[in-house]
Amino acid sequence: MSDQTYTISELAKEFGVTTRTMRFYEEKGLISPRREGQKRVYSSADRVRIKLILRGKRIGMSLAECVEVIDMYDPGHNNADQLHSLINTVQNRRQLLEQQKQDIDEMLAGLAEVQNLCESALGDIEESHS
Amino acid sequence: MSDQTYTISELAKEFGVTTRTMRFYEEKGLISPRREGQKRVYSSADRVRIKLILRGKRIGMSLAECVEVIDMYDPGHNNADQLHSLINTVQNRRQLLEQQKQDIDEMLAGLAEVQNLCESALGDIEESHS
DNA sequence: CATGCCGTTTACGTTAACGTCAAGTAAGGT
DNA sequence: ACCTTACTTGACGTTAACGTAAACGGCATG
Numbered sequence: 001m002s003d004q005t006y007t008i009s010e011l012a013k014e015f016g017v018t019t020r021t022m023r024f025y026e027e028k029g030l031i032s033p034r035r036e037g038q039k040r041v042y043s044s045a046d047r048v049r050i051k052l053i054l055r056g057k058r059i060g061m062s063l064a065e066c067v068e069v070i071d072m073y074d075p076g077h078n079n080a081d082q083l084h085s086l087i088n089t090v091q092n093r094r095q096l097l098e099q100q101k102q103d104i105d106e107m108l109a110g111l112a113e114v115q116n117l118c119e120s121a122l123g124d125i126e127e128s129h130s
Numbered sequence: 131m132s133d134q135t136y137t138i139s140e141l142a143k144e145f146g147v148t149t150r151t152m153r154f155y156e157e158k159g160l161i162s163p164r165r166e167g168q169k170r171v172y173s174s175a176d177r178v179r180i181k182l183i184l185r186g187k188r189i190g191m192s193l194a195e196c197v198e199v200i201d202m203y204d205p206g207h208n209n210a211d212q213l214h215s216l217i218n219t220v221q222n223r224r225q226l227l228e229q230q231k232q233d234i235d236e237m238l239a240g241l242a243e244v245q246n247l248c249e250s251a252l253g254d255i256e257e258s259h260s
Numbered sequence: 261c262a263t264g265c266c267g268t269t270t271a272c273g274t275t276a277a278c279g280t281c282a283a284g285t286a287a288g289g290t
Numbered sequence: 291a292c293c294t295t296a297c298t299t300g301a302c303g304t305t306a307a308c309g310t311a312a313a314c315g316g317c318a319t320g
Contacts, residue, residue, distance in 0.1 A: 011268070024308060038268055038315080052277085055233050062191015062306070069237065072244050080255050083248050090245045097241075099235050101186050104227050104234075107199065111220050111227075114202050118217045125210050139296070149297085154278060168285075168298055192276070 006042040008033075015054055025053065030067055059100060069093060136172040138163075147186055155183065160197055189230060199223060 011054045025031050026040075031049050033040040042050075049070060056066035068089075077086050142149045154168075155161050161179050163170040179200060181209075186196035198219070207216050 005267085009196050017142075018309080020310085021308065023268090028307090034203075038151070042269085051172060055237065058190070059230050059237070060188070065304090069241075071242065075161045080252060083255075084253050086131050087245055087252075090241050090248070094238060094241050096237050100189050101231060101234050103189050104231050107185065107189070108224060108227050110203065111199075115217055115220045115224075118207070118213050118220070122213050122217075137296080148279080150280085151278065153298090158277090170297085195275090 002044045004044050006044075006047060008040050008042070011042055011047060011050060014051060017054070022050075025050070025063070028063060030063060059097075132174045134174050136174075138170050138172070138175060139250070141172055141177060141180060145180060147184070152180075157179070158193060160193060189227075 004013075008019050008022050012022055022040075023082075027031065030053055031042075031046050033046050036040065052070050053063070053066045054124060057063075061069070072086065072090055072093075077083055108127045136144075138149050138152050142152055142228075152161075152170075156163065158242060160183055161172075161176050163172045163176050165171065183193070183196045192201070202216065202220055202223075207213055220241050
């Protein structure tokens with residue numbers, strides 16, 4: 001039962017963030033590690049949450065948005081109304097993500113072209129050296 | 131020769147931002163509309179730059195990063211050293227974008243699954259009503 | 261037992277990206 | 291002449307997401 005635990009600096013190091021960041025996320029309610037005395041003890045579930053948070057950040061989401069998305073994963077949505085509303089927010093988010101993918105693809109296409117131009121320009125320079 | 135021009139509020143409205151934002155971008159050197167007297171007059175080239183900026187923002191780039199990317203598009207890189215260095219930054223950015231695409235795909239997969247669970251849960255509820 | 265090293269809390273500082281007035285100008289309508 | 295509307299600059303305010311520094315506790319090691 002993956003009952004592994006981590007210290008704050010272990011996880012901070014693993015994910016390339018500072019301990020300040022970890023405490024800040026806790027302060028904002030994004031994670032709630034258990035305590036042993038004073039010290040924070042992170043479970044592998046905590047670790048996953050952090051991973052999800054950072055994934056969200058990489059694609060430009062605010063911490064609030066990260067929580068919003070993460071909260072979609074766990075249950076607590078029993079009745080039909082809640083399910084409908086959840087489906088709705090899920091679909092909205094998917095829509096946004098698709099838009100982002102498109103933006104990324106466009107930018108990638110542009111950059112690929114730039115690179116081609118650069119490389120052929122370099123080729124021309126080589127040629128002129130012969 | 132698309133020599134169309136725009137006022138600040140026209141473009142602000144078109145892109146769903148405030149005029150304050152437009153002036154802020156100018157203040158930060160992201161755009162440089164010409165003036166007629168006091169008033170800003172935006173060309174279609176300016177319009178494109180704004181479009182690129184906002185596309186960058188949608189995928190979580192800072193304004194500084196937006197400028198960086200946009201600057202890759204226009205020339206001014208004559209010698210071989212500059213070309214090499216440009217190719218390098220282009221490749222780095224492409225790398226980041228690919229990472230982002232992967233993050234998005236993972237998140238999309240998760241959300242799709244959530245939606246499926248929700249819908250089948252809704253199905254069960256319907257069933258129990260018969 | 262002093263010295264690091266890791267952890268803690270508290271609190272003030274910082275940067276980006278605007279928001280929000282305030283006060284003024286310039287053109288056009290009635 | 292007056293009003294409205296769109297534009298201008300200038301300056302202070304705000305929020306998110308941390309950074310940074312101070313001051314303390316615990317423990318292991320030379």
